Amino acid sequence: MISFYPGPSRVYPKVSRYMQDAYKEGVLSINHRSNAFMEISKKAINGIRVKLNVPKSYTVYFLTSATECWEVIAESFVQKESIHIYNGAFGEKWCTYTEKLVPNVGRKPFDREVQLNADQLKFNTGELICITQNETSNGTQVSTDIIKVVKKNNPNHLIAIDATSSMAGIALDFSVADIWFASVQKCFGLPAGLAVMICSPRALERAQSINNRKHYNSMLFLDDMIKRAQTPCTPNVFNIYLLMRVMAEVKEIDSIHKMITGRFKKWETFFDTKSYKLNLLIKNPSVRSHTVLAIESTPLHIEKIKTQAAKKGLLLGDGYGELKSTTFRIANFPALRKNEIDKLMDFLYDFI
Numbered sequence: 001m002i003s004f005y006p007g008p009s010r011v012y013p014k015v016s017r018y019m020q021d022a023y024k025e026g027v028l029s030i031n032h033r034s035n036a037f038m039e040i041s042k043k044a045i046n047g048i049r050v051k052l053n054v055p056k057s058y059t060v061y062f063l064t065s066a067t068e069c070w071e072v073i074a075e076s077f078v079q080k081e082s083i084h085i086y087n088g089a090f091g092e093k094w095c096t097y098t099e100k101l102v103p104n105v106g107r108k109p110f111d112r113e114v115q116l117n118a119d120q121l122k123f124n125t126g127e128l129i130c131i132t133q134n135e136t137s138n139g140t141q142v143s144t145d146i147i148k149v150v151k152k153n154n155p156n157h158l159i160a161i162d163a164t165s166s167m168a169g170i171a172l173d174f175s176v177a178d179i180w181f182a183s184v185q186k187c188f189g190l191p192a193g194l195a196v197m198i199c200s201p202r203a204l205e206r207a208q209s210i211n212n213r214k215h216y217n218s219m220l221f222l223d224d225m226i227k228r229a230q231t232p233c234t235p236n237v238f239n240i241y242l243l244m245r246v247m248a249e250v251k252e253i254d255s256i257h258k259m260i261t262g263r264f265k266k267w268e269t270f271f272d273t274k275s276y277k278l279n280l281l282i283k284n285p286s287v288r289s290h291t292v293l294a295i296e297s298t299p300l301h302i303e304k305i306k307t308q309a310a311k312k313g314l315l316l317g318d319g320y321g322e323l324k325s326t327t328f329r330i331a332n333f334p335a336l337r338k339n340e341i342d343k344l345m346d347f348l349y350d351f352i
């Protein structure tokens with residue numbers, strides 16, 4: 001089965017060998033305070049820094065999921081009010097999780113067809129602005145150029161970005177925000193159970209002034225431990241090892257970005273000009289995600305395509321939330337091979 005699910009998604013084919021290596025090299029049983037682990041952890045972090053162009057002054061942390069990152073951010077980086085700008089299910093979920101932990105939450109939903117107007121986003125209250133860079137539920141994205149203006153217009157706020165389904169797939173300018181995170185079962189092409197969070201010095205200063213140390217995964221504990229390339233609890237050593245191997249192998253992000261954008265353009269042409277029964281859910285090209293495509297049709301047609309696809313060994317992503325019956329989703333993640341994409345395109349020709 002070739003998985004086009006936008007998470008958990010197709011892992012890099014070489015992960016199979018890396019898994020065997022991990023077993024043979026004894027990685028599965030090493031102590032998480034040992035030098036052996038610290039070496040792996042340092043190499044994984046360095047791989048992320050080099051391949052994804054992380055600014056030198058930013059710190060990379062390990063967590064277990066993007067959902068955990070939502071909670072850590074709510075606990076460690078904000079005291080009174082967090083502002084959430086979102087147009088889909090994941091951004092809304094982030095807001096709902098934060099509401100349970102932070103006294104005030106500013107909900108700023110926007111239409112998924114609309115490009116955010118950063119000049120209208122100036123906030124007099126709140127300490128943190130949360131944006132989902134790539135909304136996996138509906139296939140939209142917010143450009144880093146727009147995020148940059150949001151930051152400029154709100155110099156006293158921290159900017160936190162959920163890049164779960166875009167980090168390691170498209171080039172992101174990390175310097176335009178303070179906190180970035182992603183779990184690895186999407187564009188990193190790895191199994192679930194690990195997340196990466198990237199923080200600016202300013203974010204860390206904020207955490208220090210708030211000084212929340214109530215949780216095992218409070219930012220300040222994470223920061224104390226990562227100085228020794230460790231984590232507060234026993235981490236997913238296996239996945240950190242796989243991450244180290246994948247980051248050593250992948251091309252640098254600008255080259256992956258080119259490949260992903262090129263593949264996206266092909267999909268875009270396919271649905272915009274060749275198909276009339278299947279359409280991209282998002283009509284405005286300037287807000288379309290390059291890593292997750294949501295395809296719209298009648299519930300009957302969608303059901304038929306998903307069933308037929310499964311028979312051919314092609315797993316399509318279900319629509320998410322309220323879009324479940326009227327859309328399916330296609331991951332455009334780097335671990336997918338060109339011939340796999342060609343196969344799906346050939347298959348879809350019978351349904352357009």
Ligand SMILES: *Cc1c(COP(=O)(O)O)cnc(C)c1O
Nearest residue numbers: 007065066067090136164165183
């Ligand atoms: C998948 C996803 C999440 C949730 O990731 P978990 O690792 O399951 O916590 C959060 N945000 C976005 C944008 C996602 O795509």
